[in-house]
Amino acid sequence: MEDVILEIEGLSKSFGGLQAVSDVSFSIGRNEIVGLIGPNGAGKSTTIRLISGILKPSSGTVRFKGKNITDKPVWDIVNMGLASTFQVVKPFRQLPVAANVMVACLCPRAKRHGEWVKTVELRARDALEFAGIADLALEPASVLSHGDLKRLELARAIATEPELLLLDEPFGGLNPAETSMIARSLKRLHKGGRFGRLHSEGPAMLIVEHKLADLMPILDRVVVINFGRILAVGTPEEIVNNPAVIEAYLGKEVGNLVSGS
Amino acid sequence: METLTNLVIHGLLYGGMCAILAVGFALIFGVAKIVNMAHTAFYMVASFIIFIGVSRVGLPVWLASLVSILLTCLLSVICYKLFFERVKHHETAVMIISVALAMLFQEIFLLIFGGHYHGIPALVKGFMDLGVVRISYKNLFALGFSLITLLGLWLLLSKTRLGIAIRSVAQDREVANLVGININHIYMITMGISAGLAAVAGAIVAPIFMVHPLMWMQPLVMVLAAVVLGGLGSIKGAVIAALILGFAESLVIFLIPDGSFLRGAVSLAVMVVVLVIRPEGLYGVVFEEERL
Numbered sequence: 439m440e441d442v443i444l445e446i447e448g449l450s451k452s453f454g455g456l457q458a459v460s461d462v463s464f465s466i467g468r469n470e471i472v473g474l475i476g477p478n479g480a481g482k483s484t485t486i487r488l489i490s491g492i493l494k495p496s497s498g499t500v501r502f503k504g505k506n507i508t509d510k511p512v513w514d515i516v517n518m519g520l521a522s523t524f525q526v527v528k529p530f531r532q533l534p535v536a537a538n539v540m541v542a543c544l545c546p547r548a549k550r551h552g553e554w555v556k557t558v559e560l561r562a563r564d565a566l567e568f569a570g571i572a573d574l575a576l577e578p579a580s581v582l583s584h585g586d587l588k589r590l591e592l593a594r595a596i597a598t599e600p601e602l603l604l605l606d607e608p609f610g611g612l613n614p615a616e617t618s619m620i621a622r623s624l625k626r627l628h629k630g631g632r633f634g635r636l637h638s639e640g641p642a643m644l645i646v647e648h649k650l651a652d653l654m655p656i657l658d659r660v661v662v663i664n665f666g667r668i669l670a671v672g673t674p675e676e677i678v679n680n681p682a683v684i685e686a687y688l689g690k691e692v693g694n695l696v697s698g699s
Numbered sequence: 700m701e702t703l704t705n706l707v708i709h710g711l712l713y714g715g716m717c718a719i720l721a722v723g724f725a726l727i728f729g730v731a732k733i734v735n736m737a738h739t740a741f742y743m744v745a746s747f748i749i750f751i752g753v754s755r756v757g758l759p760v761w762l763a764s765l766v767s768i769l770l771t772c773l774l775s776v777i778c779y780k781l782f783f784e785r786v787k788h789h790e791t792a793v794m795i796i797s798v799a800l801a802m803l804f805q806e807i808f809l810l811i812f813g814g815h816y817h818g819i820p821a822l823v824k825g826f827m828d829l830g831v832v833r834i835s836y837k838n839l840f841a842l843g844f845s846l847i848t849l850l851g852l853w854l855l856l857s858k859t860r861l862g863i864a865i866r867s868v869a870q871d872r873e874v875a876n877l878v879g880i881n882i883n884h885i886y887m888i889t890m891g892i893s894a895g896l897a898a899v900a901g902a903i904v905a906p907i908f909m910v911h912p913l914m915w916m917q918p919l920v921m922v923l924a925a926v927v928l929g930g931l932g933s934i935k936g937a938v939i940a941a942l943i944l945g946f947a948e949s950l951v952i953f954l955i956p957d958g959s960f961l962r963g964a965v966s967l968a969v970m971v972v973v974l975v976i977r978p979e980g981l982y983g984v985v986f987e988e989e990r991l
Contacts, residue, residue: 492877516879528877530870541867544860545879558860598879 441468443602443642444489444520449498451484458484460666462498466602471628471643473653473660473674477687481666482646483525486604489644490522491515502602517547519639521600525607525646527587529579535590536575539565542597562597564634568627569593570619584611592620596627596636603627603641609649617652625656650688654678662687704832706946706953712838712907714945715845716900720918721925721937722852723896729932730869731886733783734794739915739922740801741894745771745901746910747808750817760822764902768895775894779887787886801915808912816909841903848899849938855892856934865889869932917963921948924966928973930983940981944969 444466451459459481466472474482487493489500491512499508507515530538539562566572569589574582582590588608595603608624609617630640647653654660660677662669664686670677677683724738745767752763778800786792821837856862868875868885876882900918908914925944929936947969948962955961973980 490877511881512876513879513881516877521879522877524877528871528874530867530874532870533867537863537867540863541875541880542878544864546881547879558863594878 442466443468443503444644445501446485446489447499447501449485449488449500450496451481451488451493452496458666459488459495459663462663462666462668464661464668464671466642466644467658468601468642469640470658471624471645471656473657474644474646474663475648475650475653475660475677475687476663476669480663482663483606484666485663486522486524486606486644486646490520490604513545516598516600517545519547519599519601520604521595521598521602521641522604523588523591523595523606523608525610527584527591529582529587529590531578531580533579534576535571535579535582536562536566538579538590539593539597542594545598547598561634561636562593564636565593565597566590568596568623568633568636570623585613585616588612588616589620592623596638596641599636599639600641601639603643605643605645605647607647608645609647609652617649621652621656628656701832702953704829704834706949708834708838708842709952710946710949711942712842712845712945713949714942715842715849716904717918717921717925717945718938718941719845719848719896719900719903721922721929721941722849722934723893723900724922725926725929725932725934725937726852726865726896727889727893728926729934730865730889731783731787732790733787733886733890734790734797735890735893736794736797736919737778737801737804738797738893738897739919740804741771741775741897742901742904742918743808743910743912743915744774744804745898746819746905746914747812747912749902749905750819750910753819754817760820760906764822764905767902768898771898771901772891772895776887776891779890783890784883784886801919805912805915812912814912816911818909819905821906837906841907844899844903848896852892852896852934861888920963921945921966924970926980927970928980930980933980933982936980936982 442465446465447463449459449462462485474485476482484493488495491507491510495508499506501507502518502520507518530541536559540558543558543561563572563575566575569592571586571589571593574586579590592608608620612620624643627638628640628643630638645653654674657674660674661671662677662683669686670680670683672680678688720739720742724735727733727735748767748770749763752758752766753760782796782800783793786796823836823840826833826835827839856866864880864885868880868882872882921944925941926937928944929940944966947965951962951965952959
């Protein structure tokens, strides 16, 4: 495989008697967009939270850029270049939208020494512009709609200039137009380059999502989990034709998923 | 007229000093949820460092004040690393440790200097004669310095990167952590700023009032009352409430000169009434909303 950025080996997590994730192992290449799909309660979000360091695994290791990050604190992992967005959006409600993103621009990874607030503010605005909510920069985050909050979270994540983005249901609660806009933005971000004052490394991505018609066209590879275990790994074409995946998750109406229509 | 002017000056002076103390207390509570009962003990420590610097080492007052502010910040950071950091998520343990620290500082200074009152020469001498009333320059200087300190804090919190990071941790430490902010680092810096503010209050007060090892208790009552009246964790609320209570206490001193010991009771009464009638204070968040 190409240069690997994330390696997960034997990852398990139990909550009391419930085994949420069991012996999950997969890896992500530096230039890949990987989908993590599966039925509700399969352990997708738990896996994301284990990788980002919010939860600590019962066993197994997570290696990012060759370094073991299993026991590292969350802020340290973010500063290594691994950013996450979450299913339930949590903004700083009383801060303006721009300040929400500015906070992300302040992490040691994103900040440049000698910058004062003005410069950080401009970079935050670029991130907001990229996410399509620059016009709401001065509004308090508490008034944002769910779709705008999702975009705010995306802006916040990219402001840390990550090398790997973990996205937990980025299309959740969005209408079709918003969904395709975010999907296009993700693809554009993945290509890398400069967005105003922001520099995108062209981050690899791990995306948890249920809206497969929008997700499949932007994926390079798909990991399917069910009951906390890996059910299948393959290209989108292989996955939609995998009888075990159809049986457990996709059902029979999967014909147009790969074409995205 | 003279009494009224004196009342206004004393109210502003005492309220300003208490505002600086209350803001420091509100800041560390708002950011790290640390109820630091040793906050005013840092103010006492700072006053004593100035006293030692001036009377024992022979430093000029301004230099002793500067050294005292720096040393107090350093002391608070050491206290945070040694005592608070390990138990920072257990609010009760933090509070008990802070009370113990305050008592420790008090006993150390009692042991060394005894229970005597010590004076410090004023940084600026002389007075302004306004006809009906004389205002000493040291009081005017103290008032001006209080205002500059509060303005500086506002600029720090609203216009600098550090300020935005501190505000974000105050709002949601979990999310701040998720965007790469080292919250432990922010807690430590905030502790230093908070104690630095207490030290500034000490530097302002030391030449005006007397320095003694029990001087931290009375302001602590006032600070607690101001923070409750202003709304827990609200910096704006703490400033306004401290000024209100500063005037209220000054009023008691001027109206009942023989009963000036009652001024602490005024603050406590205000605190109890506010807790019963409007627990969220002037600018605090309603408790139910806070959980959202």
